[in-house]
Amino acid sequence: MLESYIRSRREQKELLLMTHIVLGYPNFDDSLRMVEAMVEAGVDLMELQIPFSEPMADGPVILKANSDALAAGARVEKSLRIAEKITASFDIPFLFMTYYNILFRNGVDAFVARMADIGIRGAIIPDLPPEEGGDYLAAMARHELAPIHIFTPNSTDERMRLLSEKSSGFIYTVARKGVTGKDTAFSDDLGDYLERCRNATGLPLALGFGVKSNEDFEFIRGKADIAVVGSETIRVVDRDGVAGVKPFILRLMGGG
Amino acid sequence: MQHRGYYDQFGGAFIPEILVPTFDELEQAYLEAKADPAFWQEYKALMSSYSGRPTPLTQAENLSDHFGGAQIYVKREDLNHTGAHKANNVMGQGLLTKRMGKTRVIAETGAGQHGVATATMAAKFGFDCTIYMGEVDVERQRPNVFWMERMGAEVIPVSDGSRILKDAINEAFRDWVSNMDDTHYVLGTACGPYPFPEMVSWFQSIIGTEAREQVLRETGKLPRRAYACVGGGSNAMGLFSGFFDDPEVELVGVEAGGRGKGIGEHASRLAYDDASVGVAQGYKTYFLQDDDGQMQETHSVSAGLDYVGVSPILSSLRESGRVRFEAATDQEVIDAMSLTVQREGLIPALESSHAFAQAFKEVGDLDPDDVIIINQSGRADKDIFTVADALKDPKWEEFIIAKAKGYQNA
Numbered sequence: 331m332l333e334s335y336i337r338s339r340r341e342q343k344e345l346l347l348m349t350h351i352v353l354g355y356p357n358f359d360d361s362l363r364m365v366e367a368m369v370e371a372g373v374d375l376m377e378l379q380i381p382f383s384e385p386m387a388d389g390p391v392i393l394k395a396n397s398d399a400l401a402a403g404a405r406v407e408k409s410l411r412i413a414e415k416i417t418a419s420f421d422i423p424f425l426f427m428t429y430y431n432i433l434f435r436n437g438v439d440a441f442v443a444r445m446a447d448i449g450i451r452g453a454i455i456p457d458l459p460p461e462e463g464g465d466y467l468a469a470m471a472r473h474e475l476a477p478i479h480i481f482t483p484n485s486t487d488e489r490m491r492l493l494s495e496k497s498s499g500f501i502y503t504v505a506r507k508g509v510t511g512k513d514t515a516f517s518d519d520l521g522d523y524l525e526r527c528r529n530a531t532g533l534p535l536a537l538g539f540g541v542k543s544n545e546d547f548e549f550i551r552g553k554a555d556i557a558v559v560g561s562e563t564i565r566v567v568d569r570d571g572v573a574g575v576k577p578f579i580l581r582l583m584g585g586g
Numbered sequence: 587m588q589h590r591g592y593y594d595q596f597g598g599a600f601i602p603e604i605l606v607p608t609f610d611e612l613e614q615a616y617l618e619a620k621a622d623p624a625f626w627q628e629y630k631a632l633m634s635s636y637s638g639r640p641t642p643l644t645q646a647e648n649l650s651d652h653f654g655g656a657q658i659y660v661k662r663e664d665l666n667h668t669g670a671h672k673a674n675n676v677m678g679q680g681l682l683t684k685r686m687g688k689t690r691v692i693a694e695t696g697a698g699q700h701g702v703a704t705a706t707m708a709a710k711f712g713f714d715c716t717i718y719m720g721e722v723d724v725e726r727q728r729p730n731v732f733w734m735e736r737m738g739a740e741v742i743p744v745s746d747g748s749r750i751l752k753d754a755i756n757e758a759f760r761d762w763v764s765n766m767d768d769t770h771y772v773l774g775t776a777c778g779p780y781p782f783p784e785m786v787s788w789f790q791s792i793i794g795t796e797a798r799e800q801v802l803r804e805t806g807k808l809p810r811r812a813y814a815c816v817g818g819g820s821n822a823m824g825l826f827s828g829f830f831d832d833p834e835v836e837l838v839g840v841e842a843g844g845r846g847k848g849i850g851e852h853a854s855r856l857a858y859d860d861a862s863v864g865v866a867q868g869y870k871t872y873f874l875q876d877d878d879g880q881m882q883e884t885h886s887v888s889a890g891l892d893y894v895g896v897s898p899i900l901s902s903l904r905e906s907g908r909v910r911f912e913a914a915t916d917q918e919v920i921d922a923m924s925l926t927v928q929r930e931g932l933i934p935a936l937e938s939s940h941a942f943a944q945a946f947k948e949v950g951d952l953d954p955d956d957v958i959i960i961n962q963s964g965r966a967d968k969d970i971f972t973v974a975d976a977l978k979d980p981k982w983e984e985f986i987i988a989k990a991k992g993y994q995n996a
Contacts, residue, residue, distance in 0.1 A: 383747065383880040384866045386759045387602045393746055406878040430600055431865045435879030457600045457868070461590060482604040484766075489606060504604070 332423055332451050332476040332499035336534045336555060339374055345551045346374035347583060348536055350427065350560040352395040353378050354404030356567070358412050363572045364563070369420045371579035374556070377454065378416065380409045380428035387456040391561040406432060410444060417449030425478065425499075426450050430458040433466065442469035452476030452499045460496040467496060478502055481527050481535075490530030500534040500556060503527050524553050544584050587613045591780020594905055596898035599779035600868050602759075608766040609779065615686050616785045625681070632677055633792065636710070637667040641793075643800035643959070648929040649946075656810060656952035658945065660932060661797045661825060663963045670935065670964030671793060671821045672703040676772060678789035680707040683770040690714040690769040694758045696723055696751035696817070697890035697937065698730025699964055700774030705739035707772075715739040718757040720750040723889050726972055748883055751893045755867050775818025776897035779868035783899050787823040794828020797959055805957050811836045811948070814961040815940040816856070816911070817890050819897030821963035826909060836910065839900060840944040842886035843913030849874060853884040855896040856904045856911035863901075871898040887916035887976050888936035890964070914943035920976055922946050923966065935964035936976060 339346055349368050353361050368376060381399040385392065417424050426445060433441045433455065445453065452475050458466060460479065470477045476499030481490050483506065494501060505520060527535055537550050538558030550557045559582065566578045587610055591597045601609055619625040633639040642665065646658040663671035676693075683691055691713045695701030701717040708715035717734055721743040724731055734741050747753035755778070762771045776786045801809055812829055814822035816839040829835040844852030847860065853874070855861040861872040864879055874882045874894045886892040903909040914922070919936060922943035926932050934942055941960050949958060966973050974982035 384752065384756055386756050386867065387763070389760065390746075397747060400880060429866075431875070431879035434865050435862075435875070435877065456602050457865070459599070459601060459603060459606065462598055462600055480603040484604055484607045486607070493603070 331474065333533065335423055336375075336500055340534070340555055343374070345547070345554070346556040347372070347547075347579070348375045348377060348556050348558045349373050349563055349579065350377040350379060350558070351563065352392060352399055353380055353409040353412055354399035354402060355381070355395040355564070356398065357402060358404075358408060360567075360572050361412060362416065364567065364575050365416050365420060367572065367576040368579055369422060371576045372583065372585075373422065373579060375423045375425065377425050377427040377560075378409075378413055380406060380426060380432050382429040382432055385429060389561060391564050395564050406436065410448060413450060414448035423451040424449070425476070426453040428453070428455065430455050430462075438465045439469050442466065442473055442475065446473035446475055450475070452478055454478045454480070454502060456480065460493065463496075476500075480504060481530070483523055487526065487530055490527065494531035494533060497531075497533060500536050501527065501531050502536050502538060502558070503554065504538055505540060521553065544582055547582050548584065587780070588617070589613070589780065591784060593899045593902035595863070596869075596871050596901040597780055597783060598865075598870050598898075600865050600870070601779050602763060604763045605766060608762070609781075611686060612770075613781045615682050616781050619682060619685065620788065629678055629681060629789070630792070632681070633674065637673045637677065638665055639792065640796045640800070641665045643797060643804060644932070645804070646930050646932070649926065652925075652929060653946065653950045655950040655954065656956035656958045657805070657954070658949060659801060659805075659809070659957060659959045661793060661959055661961045663793060663821060663961060664934065664938070664965035668699065668703045668706050669968055670699040670703065671790060671824060671961075672700045672774060672964075673706070674792055674824065675774065675786050675789045675820060676700070676703040676707045679770065679772045679785075680711050680713075683713065683772075684711060686770060688768055688770045690716070690765065691772050692716045692718065692758050692761050692769055693772040693774060694718045694751065694754035695730075695774065696720070696754070696892060697888065697969070698723065698727035698734070699890060701734050701739070701741070702730050704772050704774070705734040705737040708739060709737040716761065717741045718744050718754040718761070720748070720754050721745045722749045723751070723754070726889060727969070729968060729971060750884075751889070752867065752881060752895070759868070775820040776823045776899060777818045777867070777869060777871070777895055783869070783897050786820050787827060787897075787899060790820050790824025791827040793821065793824035793961065794826060796828075797825060798828040801957060801959060807957060808832050808835050809959045810952055810956040811838055811945075812959045812961070813838045813840060813941040813945045815839075815891060815937050815963060816841050816896060816900060817853070817893050817937060818895070819900045821961055823897060823899060825959070825961045826903075830908070837903075837908065838944060839909050839911045840940040841911060841913045842888060842891035842940060843915040843918070844885040844887070846915060849876075850883045851885055852913065853886045853892050853894070854913040855894075856900065857913040867895060869895070869898055871895050871901045887919060888940070889972070890935070890937040891940065912944045914940045916976075918943040923973075924977065932962065933966045934962045935966045935969060936973065938963045939966075
């Protein structure tokens with residue numbers, strides 16, 4: 331189970347790191363090499379995003395990566411095959427991040443069965459609130475996969491408890507309003523917010539949106555279980571190529 | 587939210603978690619307004635004094651004689667302030683924005699009508715206003731951009747995706763997830779997550795309510811058929827809702843047939859069989875998508891109908907058979923518009939001309955005692971740049987070239 335992996339990993343490390351890539355961006359070969367670089371650098375778990383043409387919750391950087399990947403021919407089947415190769419080659423948990431239509435068009439049950447089959451451990455579907463996700467949640471439970479939901483600063487305590495009930499693995503908490511990839515002014519308010527998150531769930535907390543430096547990473551230490559880096563890795567790849575990924579991750583964790 | 591907004595299998599609210607409280611608030615404001623008769627009175631008074639409602643129902647005698655079938659009546663939504671039915675929705679949502687105590691509005695726009703209407707409403711109510719518009723549409727609808735900016739709105743060209751209406755919707759949602767505390771998103775059509783499809787249809791129902799009263803008063807009978815063009819579907823929902831309880835009235839929705847069948851050639855979700863059920867932009871309906879669920883390119887001579895999805899309420903009305911869906915091609919639309927201009931002096935927008943085109947195909951088969959209604963959802967004279975291009979008017983082209991030379995020499 332994903333949660334027990336996170337808990338046992340946490341016994342060795344105070345703060346875990348989850349990274350993100352868009353499958354097929356800039357191409358599938360580079361996706362594989364990026365995963366390799368990240369795992370070598372010591373990343374603890376990863377989100378693999380299956381590109382979608384209408385990624386409404388993503389900011390400009392990931393949006394562009396989605397549309398570039400699609401323009402380069404990233405079919406869902408190709409993403410599933412590369413994901414299968416990734417889970418077979420690397421010994422950390424991998425999650426899917428994508429939008430609901432990708433599951434819906436495939437057939438939710440069939441898609442979730444396929445996820446289990448290829449060794450994916452959980453999923454984040456940002457446009458699927460639990461009220462709309464009955465079939466998905468049931469299928470995820472049947473296959474013992476982790477449906478991960480998102481806490482936001484706007485969520486009421488009651489809402490957080492509901493989301494926690496429908497989740498397993500961990501909770502993805504966003505540090506601020508807005509889409510992915512924008513700067514976040516981490517502040518003392520964050521402490522109060524994370525305390526509210528802790529009180530609403532017994533699951534580990536991953537903290538995301540805007541983490542880009544070792545300073546950000548250190549700030550999260552002691553506050554959440556997992557730091558999430560998303561858009562910044564894509565900026566690094568755009569600037570320095572795949573070769574820049576490993577040094578970036580090492581720097582982020584204070585080792586490089 | 588108290589409801590999830592399903593119409594058979596279509597609709598729902600597939601929204602990012604960050605917007606959940608915002609939708610709770612919006613649904614509550616909408617349900618309270620709907621339950622409050624004073625709200626609708628205030629709305630009607632505003633639409634009367636500001637937008638010239640009720641709009642007339644005009645008998646098109648020359649066109650009726652030309653086809654020799656049913657008597658053609660035209661519901662004149664083009665006479666709204668800003669020249670389209672969009673005003674009905676926008677002013678209603680403006681009143682709701684005031685009720686919710688918000689101070690800024692954002693909107694997407696395709697043809698620009700909804701953007702102009704929203705900018706107008708923002709100017710009147712004193713709201714800040716940002717309009718998202720696909721880069722392609724900014725280029726083809728400069729006059730509308732001109733007026734939005736004059737009214738104080740910020741117009742942001744969207745360069746992502748296919749750079750048209752659906753991309754502008756995504757971008758408006760991205761703004762909203764950052765600024766929901768003081769901002770209301772004035773969605774322009776009967777699409778998107780609940781409560782938008784229902785709420786927009788409610789404001790637009792003023793069209794059908796008036797039309798039913800007017801046709802009964804003027805002809806003493808209900809129409810055999812009512813025609814409306816369908817992009818997102820708000821003007822169609824508006825007209826049709828007046829006749830839902832009259833099973834003898836056949837309702838005909840007319841989509842953009844573009845260059846004919848085949849993905850990428852048109853924007854017809856319900857009349858052609860190129861679309862399939864999917865979930866995007868927060869709701870479940872028929873979308874023009876591929877097997878993977880990726881949205882595909884669409885084409886129409888009219889920017890306002892150039893959209894991948896369609897109102898979930900209309901999808902359910904298609905399944906139940908209550909509404910018949912047809913498509914009119916670009917050429918049929920241009921011909922229908924030219925005929926209407928020549929015979930009646932009416933100037934229907936290219937969008938609205940789809941409804942005319944389909945009605946013209948069928949009206950000759952009806953009896954002269956029959957009556958039909960066509961919704962003229964907007965007017966074309968302010969879209970002269972687009973229309974003149976569609977009509978390939980050589981004298982207009984000469985004029986533009988001369989005008990451009992004048993600017994170059996200035």
